[in-house]
Amino acid sequence: QAGLLLVSTPIGNARDITLRALDALREADVLVAEDTRSLRRLMEIHGVPLAGRPLLAYHDHSGPPARQKVLAYLTEGQRVVYASEAGTPLIADPGYDLVRAAREAGVAVSAAPGPAAAIMALSLSGLPTDRFFFAGFLPSQAGGRRKALRALGAVPGTLIFYESPKRLKKSLADMAEILGPGRDAVVARELTKLFEQVAAAPLGDLAERYAEAATPKGEIVVLVGPGAEGEIGEDDLTALLQAALARHSTKDA
Numbered sequence: 001q002a003g004l005l006l007v008s009t010p011i012g013n014a015r016d017i018t019l020r021a022l023d024a025l026r027e028a029d030v031l032v033a034e035d036t037r038s039l040r041r042l043m044e045i046h047g048v049p050l051a052g053r054p055l056l057a058y059h060d061h062s063g064p065p066a067r068q069k070v071l072a073y074l075t076e077g078q079r080v081v082y083a084s085e086a087g088t089p090l091i092a093d094p095g096y097d098l099v100r101a102a103r104e105a106g107v108a109v110s111a112a113p114g115p116a117a118a119i120m121a122l123s124l125s126g127l128p129t130d131r132f133f134f135a136g137f138l139p140s141q142a143g144g145r146r147k148a149l150r151a152l153g154a155v156p157g158t159l160i161f162y163e164s165p166k167r168l169k170k171s172l173a174d175m176a177e178i179l180g181p182g183r184d185a186v187v188a189r190e191l192t193k194l195f196e197q198v199a200a201a202p203l204g205d206l207a208e209r210y211a212e213a214a215t216p217k218g219e220i221v222v223l224v225g226p227g228a229e230g231e232i233g234e235d236d237l238t239a240l241l242q243a244a245l246a247r248h249s250t251k252d253a
């Protein structure tokens with residue numbers, strides 16, 4: 001079918017590709033990827049030939065000309081697949097501008113869904129899953145990170161962060177201080193890979209453990225369970241947010 005198909009790719013284990021994703025990669029007229037080398041490699045692993053089809057790199061930062069090129073294929077009625085380097089496209093990854101532009105151009109947009117590190121980590125975590133907030137990557141500078149954490153403190157659900165190994169220590173220390181050392185937390189590392197590890201402990205304990213350890217290797221998701229505010233205020237998000245805002249303005253005054 002003509003249109004844009006968002007294809008999810010594995011987050012570590014190449015066998016986590018879906019049959020539908022493989023069909024889509026085989027049948028597309030045009031292949032677009034965040035990283036063309038990793039898509040080529042994935043196709044090689046699964047025996048899907050490129051067979052002379054266009055393979056384009058696309059990143060939201062590639063700018064309007066790259067987007068126009070993809071849109072031109074779409075408006076001609078071609079079947080275009082867009083794959084991220086790993087996991088679900090657009091989830092802490094590029095593609096948002098492309099999907100918006102395709103929708104605005106009246107192009108059909110669908111997906112062949114698959115792995116996303118945030119969702120896998122959440123289901124393994126043992127933390128509440130009924131409400132969660134995906135916070136993506138925290139700002140890398142301490143000031144921005146601490147401000148973001150203060151704003152997230154009152155969210156009535158499990159918080160999910162993507163984190164880099166070199167910032168893990170500092171982020172856990174700031175989380176323990178700002179969100180509270182007693183909140184249940186999880187560090188999920190190298191999901192679907194050989195050294196998959198899920199460490200669960202109160203935030204303060206995790207912060208201490210990682211402060212003393214060598215910089216961890218690999219890819220990391222950090223999850224923080226809801227605080228007492230989350231439990232008390234579940235019925236009234238507005239009241240919670242107003243309370244959080246009031247706290248901020250007194251602090252700022």
Ligand code: SAM
Nearest residue numbers: 011012087088092116117162163190191219220
């Ligand atoms: N689109 C991807 C998804 O659906 O999960 C996320 C891409 S984002 C640029 C990369 C970040 O996702 C990593 O820094 C890490 O925080 C997280 N991540 C990706 N793969 C992971 C894995 N196998 N184990 C743990 N975290 C992972």
